[in-house]
Amino acid sequence: MYTDIVREYLRKDKFPSIWCPGCGHGIILGALLRAVYKLGWDKNKIVLVSGIGCSGRTPGYVDFNTLHTTHGRALAFATGIKMANPELHVIAVMGDGDAVAIGGNHFIHTARRNLDITAIVYNNSIYGMTGGQVSPTTPVGARATTAPYGCVEKPFDVVELALGSGATFVARGSSYHVPMLDNIIKEALAHKGFSVVDVITTCPTTFGRRNRLTDDPVKNLEWIKERLVPLSKWEKMSEEERKGKLPFGIFRKQELPELTELYHEMDLKVRGEK
């Protein structure tokens, strides 16, 4: 039903994609395209921006206006696009390293400014493309090429970071809970202001193989299912039960003045037209 519809949004000559068999990135891309279809947006009014990494390949496959930028700078470029053309729908897709390690500063400042951009973080807990190094979201104890005995650092919680930096729409989804991810992304796209969706996903090839999940994508997805709990259930859980688990759902949704509008008002005031 939906596949035939969203295939019209793809650059068909670029497929099959370079992503490994069973990679969660393709599942997220599907959810994003279904959300765009349900909103009925004109594809010529959408700009998809990415940084570097497996997630950075996304714009190459999608027939919107697309931009593949430098590592971590997806939001910096997206800011420029949105400020110059406020009528465009700007979507930034980033990996976890892209968003909160190399692009950490861009991330918190875009959130602070409340610019109308949707940031989708493909959070697979590892640097997949370069061979499985520790990223800022690798869970404690998980193995990686640069942590062969297990990671000892405390990871970033992308949702907490976004909430703390003042993003007006913050949600978490996963590539296991797909119909729900469609709805979350749809709401994030429709939200006026900076919206962040942290999507917990899998990397069977570099994360799964090192963490006793093997490269079987099904086992990797089941691992997400075990770890994630809905927000309503999370609120009733004790500290003890919360260990090793993550809540998912919509954490914040509020209306605040948006940057391009404030800028436009200031522009009119300075010119004496208002």
Added chain:
Amino acid sequence: MKKKYRITIYRDWCKGCGLCVAYCPVKILRIDEERKVSVMDEDRCVGCLMCEYRCPDFAIDVKEREEVKV
């Protein structure tokens, strides 16, 4: 009357990851000798779209079948 569905598989895009096979509630899909997905019994499809939602490669499509009256 029970609805029937038509499953289309784009074999050139399928990578044989097996996600659709694992999450099909009626178990009518399988990975064949060419390591691509194929349908065993289309009539038993319940149209839940779990295969479509979890396919990372846009390689499977499920549609309601138009009944042809004989």
